[in-house]
Amino acid sequence: MKFGDIVVAICVIAIIIIIIIPVNESVLDILLSLNISLALLILLLSMYIENALKFSIFPSLLLITTMFRLSLNISSTRLILSKGSAGGVIESFGGFVIQGNPIVGFIIFLIIVIIQFVVITKGSERVAEVAARFTLDAMPGKQMAIDADLNSGLITDIEARQRRQDIQKEADFYGSMDGASKFVKGDAIAGIIITILNIAAGFVIGMLTLDLSLTESLAKFTTLTVGDGLVSQIPALLISTATGIVVTRAASDSNLGNDIIDQLFSTRPKVMFLISGVLYFFGIVGLPRIPFFLLGTVFLWLGFIMRKNMNKIIESEIEDESERDEEEIRKPESVKSLLKVEDIELEFGYGIIPLADSKQGGDLLDRVVMIRRQIALELGIIVPIIRLRDNIQLNPNEYLIKIKGVEVSKGELMFDHYLAMDPGTADGEINGVDTVEPAFGLPAKWITEEQREKAEILGYTVVDPPSVISTHLTEVIKRNIDDLLGRQDVKVLIDNVSEEHPALVEEVIPNVMSIGEIQKVLSNLLKEQISIRDMVTILETLADHGSVTKDTDMLTEYVRQRFSRYITKKYVDGNILKVVTLDSELEELIMESINQTNNGSYLSLEPKLVQQILNSLTKNVQKLTSIGEQPIILTAPIVRLYFKRLTEQIANDFIVLSYNEIEPTVEIKSLGMVKL
Numbered sequence: 001m002k003f004g005d006i007v008v009a010i011c012v013i014a015i016i017i018i019i020i021i022p023v024n025e026s027v028l029d030i031l032l033s034l035n036i037s038l039a040l041l042i043l044l045l046s047m048y049i050e051n052a053l054k055f056s057i058f059p060s061l062l063l064i065t066t067m068f069r070l071s072l073n074i075s076s077t078r079l080i081l082s083k084g085s086a087g088g089v090i091e092s093f094g095g096f097v098i099q100g101n102p103i104v105g106f107i108i109f110l111i112i113v114i115i116q117f118v119v120i121t122k123g124s125e126r127v128a129e130v131a132a133r134f135t136l137d138a139m140p141g142k143q144m145a146i147d148a149d150l151n152s153g154l155i156t157d158i159e160a161r162q163r164r165q166d167i168q169k170e171a172d173f174y175g176s177m178d179g180a181s182k183f184v185k186g187d188a189i190a191g192i193i194i195t196i197l198n199i200a201a202g203f204v205i206g207m208l209t210l211d212l213s214l215t216e217s218l219a220k221f222t223t224l225t226v227g228d229g230l231v232s233q234i235p236a237l238l239i240s241t242a243t244g245i246v247v248t249r250a251a252s253d254s255n256l257g258n259d260i261i262d263q264l265f266s267t268r269p270k271v272m273f274l275i276s277g278v279l280y281f282f283g284i285v286g287l288p289r290i291p292f293f294l295l296g297t298v299f300l301w302l303g304f305i306m307r308k309n310m311n312k313i314i315e316s317e318i319e320d321e322s323e324r325d326e327e328e329i330r331k332p333e334s335v336k337s338l339l340k341v342e343d344i345e346l347e348f349g350y351g352i353i354p355l356a357d358s359k360q361g362g363d364l365l366d367r368v369v370m371i372r373r374q375i376a377l378e379l380g381i382i383v384p385i386i387r388l389r390d391n392i393q394l395n396p397n398e399y400l401i402k403i404k405g406v407e408v409s410k411g412e413l414m415f416d417h418y419l420a421m422d423p424g425t426a427d428g429e430i431n432g433v434d435t436v437e438p439a440f441g442l443p444a445k446w447i448t449e450e451q452r453e454k455a456e457i458l459g460y461t462v463v464d465p466p467s468v469i470s471t472h473l474t475e476v477i478k479r480n481i482d483d484l485l486g487r488q489d490v491k492v493l494i495d496n497v498s499e500e501h502p503a504l505v506e507e508v509i510p511n512v513m514s515i516g517e518i519q520k521v522l523s524n525l526l527k528e529q530i531s532i533r534d535m536v537t538i539l540e541t542l543a544d545h546g547s548v549t550k551d552t553d554m555l556t557e558y559v560r561q562r563f564s565r566y567i568t569k570k571y572v573d574g575n576i577l578k579v580v581t582l583d584s585e586l587e588e589l590i591m592e593s594i595n596q597t598n599n600g601s602y603l604s605l606e607p608k609l610v611q612q613i614l615n616s617l618t619k620n621v622q623k624l625t626s627i628g629e630q631p632i633i634l635t636a637p638i639v640r641l642y643f644k645r646l647t648e649q650i651a652n653d654f655i656v657l658s659y660n661e662i663e664p665t666v667e668i669k670s671l672g673m674v675k676l
Contacts, residue, residue, distance in 0.1 A: 025087035039235035272303030343384035351396030380533030411438035620672035
């Protein structure tokens, strides 16, 4: 055990021993003086701490000091009742307070006890109880806030862990203070009972044992009892005050003294002038002039000093800001910051600021965090931090989305309105401002709050403005997700796999493939909205086929075929897959037109043939969409990739699958065929 541990243990044991074994008057004087010193130390420490957690031992210290004080009470009572004497400290306190009048001294003692018990102890107990309850109730919200900051990249794992520990410590502290405040209350009650017993027993013992008269016994034992009570109650009052200070301290970066000076006498000169005027008025109307005029002059002087200091602070801040701006411009590295391009940016006009400001009730930041979580679950990629910025060059209710510094989409909102869209099953018409839903380009209408309920009854899909922005942002990110995956992101994903599958990672990198080649495979998968969460399967497939071919397009096809269960689940509803197939002659033509090079393979077809294929495809797709079916094109495995590239000339969202990507148990039903 360390030296400090031994000393504390001995002190606690000594407190118990004092209760049992009598101590002489000299030792008692030293212990009583030590008790007052400890109380002063605790009071001053409580005033100078910046927050309650920096004095986390206070609840335990409160118990120890209370036990120490009660043990001294017992020892002094033993001396008073057995010898009629209790040492110089108690007799000095009693004589100084009583001043020859036991009744006055006893009343003063009772007033001190009442102040401690009714005012300070009762209030501290209530504050500790409420603080403990509120702290426990706020814990889930604080934990969610930490998770949100962690997911948005505002804090690191270490900082999040430290914050969680601080929250737990805060809850433990206030919970302990709620119970420890009962020690102070019990101590006050015990002090009153001990005092009454000392006086009552002292009268009897003084007359029967010490042969004192009633008057002599009253004077002697009242003096000793009041002295004993004051010696114990003054430290108790100091510690009760310290308890109240600790539990009533709000969040601050400074101690109590600095906070009082700063908050009372720093920034409110007008208040000082008003107080000065009121004090002068009291002196004029007939109250004693000297004290009121004197204090009025003091507050008037404080007001002038505070106003002068405020002007200096404002001038200093303006000068410091201008100097910082000039230094920032002169710095060589200030130009470097201009070179950084954010991966994803959401810029909006000043009218949309309330949606992003949590202080005004906006939840856009929380929605952005949920978008990152949603895409991580759906596609297995960590979306870069989304920067939210206001742009005064935009219209007040306009917003735009940038990917790597380039605008890719924009939209405009109508506040105090809702966006209503007809999913195709709405029964009836509603009045509103015609618009286009920005995420999918569907026709929609802005409607008022009064029309919302009617629109929902008719079958319309109704969303609020924040949902419009978050949905639009989600779709834009998904469409461009392959561009957002960089080599560093791939490195993070691979490192995550290596924690549980180190042998797999060592086999693939760098012996079979480089990080850049893996990035191309993953980008190909993401481009067609295939999740890369199952990195283990992807790396195993690359390990199997990467030594045979370095063509990342072919490796992507191998990975897709390994993902047949996932792809089937993603696109097949029930057990029947309704598709558009390719004519066998067309598939043969495409296979014959594939040219292999050192840099990969490509499809070489005459423009006239390409146009015929696309025209036939368009007709079949329109046929499926007219009957409410999702257009899915099914091809031979070797043809799938090249036909997908052909369809990108019409649209990027065509779903092209191969036979090897569908589970054998699925029934395929062809609703059309693409022919030349």
